[in-house]
């Protein structure tokens with residue numbers, strides 16, 4: 001396994017990565033992006049085991065509800081890069097099972113790759129979302145055929161791919177890009193039915209980074225995003241050669257969706273688990289700021305917080321149900337329940353803005369205008385600022401201002417905006433979660449129940 005320092009050094013591999021108009025020579029040494037590398041390096045140190053055949057504890061494939069719960073709890077505390085690596089490995093193993101019958105050689109390549117990736121202790125990011133061009137048209141019908149990643153050349157020893165994958169979390173901080181089709185393909189879309197592993201430093205890979213990380217020198221006013229942030233990568237495959245051993249699917253449209261579907265479950269389980277924590281944090285912020293404002297006993301405030309905590313409880317309940325109702329496959333791997341995972345993730349994403357609305361309603365305007373920590377420390381005005389930010393004997397101005405900074409950072413500033421959009425879009429977007437929920441919901445049971453409720457037993461054949 002690699003230590004944090006070995007991981008940092010491993011990123012200095014000639015990768016072509018850009019930020020704010022400049023090429024970054026060494027991402028680990030960059031003043032802003034390097035902070036994300038530090039978080040990931042801490043993850044390496046946390047799981048480091050010097051034994052020659054050691055594999056990170058975060059990689060464990062759960063075999064029961066208990067082990068699945070342990071993995072979910074562990075992943076609540078790991079950095080995003082470590083988490084997406086785990087989800088990628090689980091995706092690949094899930095997909096290998098699903099394509100085994102039709103493409104046994106490809107399934108073998110996947111399993112070999114996974115062993116090798118675990119041996120090298122690398123980090124993998126997930127390249128699924130294509131540029132997509134005109135959304136109303138199929139990949140093969142675009143004005144520009146490169147809007148979905150495709151094979152432009154097949155050689156004896158591999159393929160050459162072209163296209164772009166957008167919004168890829170931590171793409172510049174990982175070692176390899178798990179590049180898979182964003183959706184199902186149809187006959188005639190063989191070139192778009194490509195799944196493969198691409199090293200970040202492969203010739204032709206170019207990554208443009210964006211991040212919500214605060215640009216301020218004094219990050220004390222950004223107590224959350226000032227400590228941990230993860231950039232998204234705009235990943236361009238400018239004619240990249242991929243050797244055959246790393247090609248997991250090429251030209252079998254009927255299997256193109258297998259990879260994204262395999263990923264979706266793990267991605268949304270991770271999203272749901274993260275959401276249980278975020279929802280509790282929103283409830284906690286609402287309660288703390290209402291107490292600091294002296295309003296925690298006022299009925300309309302209590303009602304809003306009650307609604308918030310009911311939502312938080314339902315999200316946690318769906319995570320519990322997803323774990324408890326897991327299905328264990330014949331080779332002993334536990335998969336969370338699809339319906340509870342997707343319905344819970346959907347509910348959390350769809351109600352995020354309501355939760356934030358209540359918090360903003362309860363908190364007041366200082367969410368945006370509380371003076372910075374440096375101003376509260378200023379020799380001329382700091383005392384007065386703290387005096388007027390304070391509300392009562394037990395609530396000093398610094399404490400209340402810090403709460404406001406945290407709420408602004410989490411919900412109303414750059415990171416807050418990122419949270420708002422990401423909750424809606426990540427994991428395939430609300431539409432994807434609705435679709436999968438519908439697929440797994442027992443509609444016959446619902447129809448039967450409706451007919452029974454209506455005393456219409458004579459129409460039972462409609463089910």
Ligand SMILES: Cc1cc2nc3c(=O)[nH]c(=O)nc-3n(C[C@H](O)[C@H](O)[C@H](O)COP(=O)(O)OP(=O)(O)OC[C@H]3O[C@@H](n4cnc5c(N)ncnc54)[C@H](O)[C@@H]3O)c2cc1C
Pocket residue numbers: 126127128129130132135136137165166167168169232421422425426427428429431
């Ligand atoms: C912060 C962040 C991190 C992300 N991380 C990753 C990552 O690590 N890896 C990754 O692969 N992706 C990642 N994503 C991408 C995410 O999965 C996509 O944003 C999401 O799938 C939506 O795709 P899109 O952004 O292209 O939007 P669009 O596809 O343009 O969707 C916008 C809206 O149009 C609708 N729509 C689109 N096409 C159609 C159609 N044909 N018919 C009807 N309605 C349509 C959608 O349902 C949606 O409501 C991330 C996104 C964000 C915001």
